[in-house]
Amino acid sequence: MRGFLPFLGHRLFRALIALWLVSTVVFVVMRLSGDPVPLLLPPDAPHSEILRVRAELGLDRPLPTQYGVFLGNVARGDFGRSIHFREPAFRVVLGYLPATFELGLTAFGLAVVIAVPIGLLSAMRRNSFLDHASMGLALVGQSAPTFFLGILFILLLSLKAGLFPTSGRGDWTHLVLPALTLGAFSMASIARLTRSAILEVLRADYIRTARAKGLSELLVVAKHTLKNAAIPIVTITGLQFGTLLGGAVVTETVFSWPGIGRLAIQSIYNRDYPVVQCTVFLSAAMFVVINFLVDVSYGLLDPRIRSH
């Protein structure tokens, strides 16, 4: 038997290990890239200048020392200076973060608001036309490549129908297509899982009891089914929120959305490694935090999980 705090402690420990492994991989990849100093200096810089900058960046010290310094810097949010923007990489990335949050939260909200009722209705009207149609669409949505969905939306809803702008950030019309694109996969997954979770609960004995005592179907679903089906739904929803961050790279590029995903791709083309590392690390950190919160909400929703 374990209490809630040890449960949290265990989860937190795992989250920290994951973050440490991510930062180590970032360090190794960065070292594989070779010497960044020639990128920082004009091509005709004298050798003494190169040596000076190398010493200034600590690149002349042994690798284990560099690794220790790197970990310390990461812990303090210091990822070095952006080569392209000429300011701290962390500050650059923070500037692009609100756009990503705006897109991610809209996509996530849209996915949940559309998918949960669809999954619920499909489960209640099992084997109806609605069930078959929406689950068929969900299967397509789960296997369709995100970037091509975005291009299809642009072609059909923007260029042909003229309903929404093709790219950029502005009023709410700019948000619709990228949010739909980014949310499509999550929407499909959440709808399918909601359906199967509700079906699972509807088979339980206490639902038969609730029906037998004459409760209306609405009350059965509202009072007895939804709460019990909540745990798998919350899990997949939380995990989906994490994968949205990865999908943002592709969606932001397709729609020229000024968020950290597009920043990461552009920084790769600019060979601006400090910014690339910072976005990779920040995304991983957010993902780990969200997973941790999902675990915590588990424990709150179902006290049995704490003691297992």
Add this chain to the structure above:
Amino acid sequence: MGSSIPVFAPTDARPLPAVSARSFARGRRAAWLALAGMVFVVLLGVVAVAAPALAPYDPVRQSLRTRLAAPALTGPDGQGHLLGTDHLGRDVLSRLIYGSRVSLVVGFAAVVMGGLVGGTLGLLAGFRGGWVDNVIMTIADAQLAFPFILLAIGIIAVLGPSFPTLIVVVGLSGWVAYARVLRSQVLVLRSREFVDAIRGLGGSAGRILLRHVVPNVMSSFVVIATLELARAIVLEATLSFLGLGIQPPTPSWGGMIHEGREYLDTAWWISTTPGIILMVTSFVVSRTGDWLRDILDPTLRGE
């Protein structure tokens, strides 16, 4: 635990599921669908191998006179371009046919690589247990803990885009799926009586693993490999679309979608034809995985 009573090792470690008429009909339907899905993949393979014979034109030959020609049986130069031409006058159908080579080669190579790494680590983690298991599963959790595409982008950005890099990155992105499933199955198998019996009869760990454990996890392995193939093909196309995969002028579906983006308004066929083929391929292959799972291993459904 070593049991001293010799028993015969069953050929299949799982108990036979109860078969109702309904689930039998379902299984038969899944078998036909899975077969159809595999026929699709084989056909795609034939197209890829026979590309030089099937493609009506050279996929990289440019022709400025026939730029952006719409799909037609006969084009402006008297030659037909069934799916039109792109911004450099290259035949879209021919590029599509050659592009299937990239998708299949990267897809299958990545599946083989991910399967070897993930399968070995999963078997090892499940069979050895202890700290080996702990280390392998912590790394697996860490990899699942963040969006892999970002890491893939970082690695490719540093190493430079090339065929081998692409295969390694796409392959390594998938090892966790094999490792987790095989580990959990080996954990169950390891405690079965027939393993104790073989050990009691003097069978070595290697013999138990290769002769008795591996055949029992093969069906799960095939299911995951099929699902992973769909994922690998889409990931390759995504990376090529972002300019980090196959480099021009080699035709790849993701690259074609990228090139056609700027001409979406005037020449929709450049992006949409490879996109639709990619979508259909991804859908059919991942559904084939689902159907195979229904036939071979219904216990995997929750994964």
